[in-house]
Amino acid sequence: MLNKSFTLLETIFAIFILIVGIFSVVSVLDYLFSAFRHSKDYFTAVYLAQEGLEIVRNKRDTNFIKLQRGEAISWDDGLPNGAFEIDYTTTTFSNYIGRRLRYDSNLGFNYTTGTETKFKREIVISEIREGGEKIGISVTATVYWSGKFKENTFTTQAILYNFLP
Amino acid sequence: MKGVTLVEMLLVVTIFSLVAGSVFQFFLTTLSFQRKILKEQEVFDELGYTIEYMGRALRMAKKDDVIINKISHSCLSGDKVNYETSSESEIQFRSAPNQCQRFYLYQGRIYEKNGLPLTSPKIKINSLKFKIKGETQNDTFQPMVTVIIEAETREEDTLKVTVQTTISQRDLDVEVER
Numbered sequence: 164m165l166n167k168s169f170t171l172l173e174t175i176f177a178i179f180i181l182i183v184g185i186f187s188v189v190s191v192l193d194y195l196f197s198a199f200r201h202s203k204d205y206f207t208a209v210y211l212a213q214e215g216l217e218i219v220r221n222k223r224d225t226n227f228i229k230l231q232r233g234e235a236i237s238w239d240d241g242l243p244n245g246a247f248e249i250d251y252t253t254t255t256f257s258n259y260i261g262r263r264l265r266y267d268s269n270l271g272f273n274y275t276t277g278t279e280t281k282f283k284r285e286i287v288i289s290e291i292r293e294g295g296e297k298i299g300i301s302v303t304a305t306v307y308w309s310g311k312f313k314e315n316t317f318t319t320q321a322i323l324y325n326f327l328p
Numbered sequence: 329m330k331g332v333t334l335v336e337m338l339l340v341v342t343i344f345s346l347v348a349g350s351v352f353q354f355f356l357t358t359l360s361f362q363r364k365i366l367k368e369q370e371v372f373d374e375l376g377y378t379i380e381y382m383g384r385a386l387r388m389a390k391k392d393d394v395i396i397n398k399i400s401h402s403c404l405s406g407d408k409v410n411y412e413t414s415s416e417s418e419i420q421f422r423s424a425p426n427q428c429q430r431f432y433l434y435q436g437r438i439y440e441k442n443g444l445p446l447t448s449p450k451i452k453i454n455s456l457k458f459k460i461k462g463e464t465q466n467d468t469f470q471p472m473v474t475v476i477i478e479a480e481t482r483e484e485d486t487l488k489v490t491v492q493t494t495i496s497q498r499d500l501d502v503e504v505e506r
Contacts, residue, residue, distance in 0.1 A: 188354050195361050199368070203489060206372050210379065210493035217472070221496035224470035225462070231502050232468065251459065251474045251494045271457065271476035271492045 197311040208282060208306040208317040211264070211272060215286045215304030216321045218249055223300075223323050225254075230327060238325045239290075242300055247286045250274050259285045283307040291322065299324035367481050371451050371489055375479055378438055378446045379491060382431050386411075386473045386495045388424035391465075396426070403428035408465040410497060411458075411473055419458040419473065431458075438477075447479075454478040454488075462501065471497040 169177075222241055229236045246259035250273040264284060267277030284306050291299040305318040389411065392404045403422045404412040411421045418432035430441045433456040438446045447453060455478040462469025474494045480486045 185350075188350075192354070192357060192361075195358065199361060199365055202365075202368065202372070203487070206376070206489060207491055210491050214474070214492065214494040217494045217496045221462075221470050221472045221494075224496060224500060225468065228470055228501055229468050231500070234468075251461075251472070254469075266490065268455070268478075269457075271459070271474065 193311075201310055201315065204281070204308055204310070204315065205317065208308060208315070209319075211282060211284055212304040212306045212317050212319045214251065214272075215249075215284050215306075216302055216319060218251060219286060219288065219300075219302045219304075220321065220323055222254065222256075223325075227327055238327060239297065239300060242288055244289050245287070247288065248274065248284065249286060256286070261285075281308040291324075297325070364487070367483065368487055371479060371481055371487065374447050374451055375477065375489060375491060379475065379477065379493060381446060382438075382475060383493065383495050385423050385429055385431075386419070386421070386475075387498050389421040389429075389471075389497055390424060390426070390499060391501065392422045401426060406464070409463050410471040410501065411460045411463045413458050413460055416458060417456045419460070432456075450482060451479050452482050454480060465501075470501050473497075 219242065223238065226236055226238050226240050226242075229240075230238060241254075241256060247256040248259050248262055249256045250264070252270065252273050252275070261283055262274055263279045264272045264282045265274060265277035266272055266280045270276055272280070272282070284304065287303040287305070289301050289303075290297050291301055299322055301320065301322050303318060303320045305316055307314060307316050309315070391408060391410050392406070393400065393402050393408045395401075401422060404420055406412055411419055413419050418430065420428065420430045423429040428441065431446075432439055433453055436452040436454070437449065438453055438456055440446060455476070457474075457476040459474040459476070461472045461474075463471045472494060474492065476490075476492045478488070478490050480488045
């Protein structure tokens with residue numbers, strides 16, 4: 164038979180395989196690219212989370228200093244239970260409302276000046292009690308940023324005790 | 329007589345070269361991605377090392393102008409300060425092993441006290457900034473240092489990384505007689 168040709172079914176089948184092939188190649192490339200972007204943001208996020216913990220520790224140690232100097236202050240002054248936002252430029256903790264950190268070439272990451280970045284930072288403080296007495300606080304710093312496909316997070320935790328006699 | 333016509337032949341050659349070309353392109357793209365990722369890894373390794381190294385030293389820093397075993401130790405010009413920055417891209421302090429430590433930016437690389445580099449020439453540090461708070465004796469703040477680094481690779485398609493962290497000094501900032 165000379166005029167043998169493809170049936171409709173064969174053609175559809177061939178196109179289907181071709182589309183599946185192309186789609187998988189494109190999705191692999193896309194995944195590679197997003198993984199590439201992810202590791203860069205992850206690196207920044209890790210250190211921003213660390214900063215969050217250090218700011219809380221600094222607040223507690225500042226309270227310790229004030230106590231040592233005879234000020235009438237509690238060791239956990241300004242560190243109640245809750246979710247907070249704070250940057251290194253201030254000393255007051257404000258409630259977490261999901262603001263994005265801004266980046267200014269002079270000030271770095273902060274909440275007031277510069278261009279908005281993709282990062283949000285939530286600092287959660289919860290008290291640790293033993294025998295009815297508040298002996299420390301548990302601090303969790305979580306940095307959120309949105310990637311191409313999903314929301315990414317990095318969380319780190321520290322426990323700060325009241326070690327003053 | 330059965331055979332292949334010119335049109336059929338051309339069609340086959342076209343389809344084949346299209347498929348082969350796209351597969352080849354795919355491998356090329358993947359390869360360039362892999363190279364990029366390896367370069368990026370280098371930047372992360374170096375920056376991570378540098379920031380951890382500086383962070384540890386800054387965290388364990390001691391107050392200056394203290395008397396230990398009747399010998400006075402002074403690294404900084406100020407009296408009883410914890411950290412000093414003569415410019416924003418340089419910090420000086422007395423380290424835990426009782427040495428005058430200094431971190432500074434020079435020609436796109438970060439160095440420590442004796443001119444020892446912490447970063448390689450492979451990456452370029454565009455900006456290094458230290459922000460200090462509570463470093464004097466008469467304030468009531470625990471000393472704190474914020475480090476901001478902007479870096480990039482020294483290749484034609486550059487990758488820029490920005491990293492910032494804050495370090496709170498571990499020693500309580502109170503005067504202790506020793």
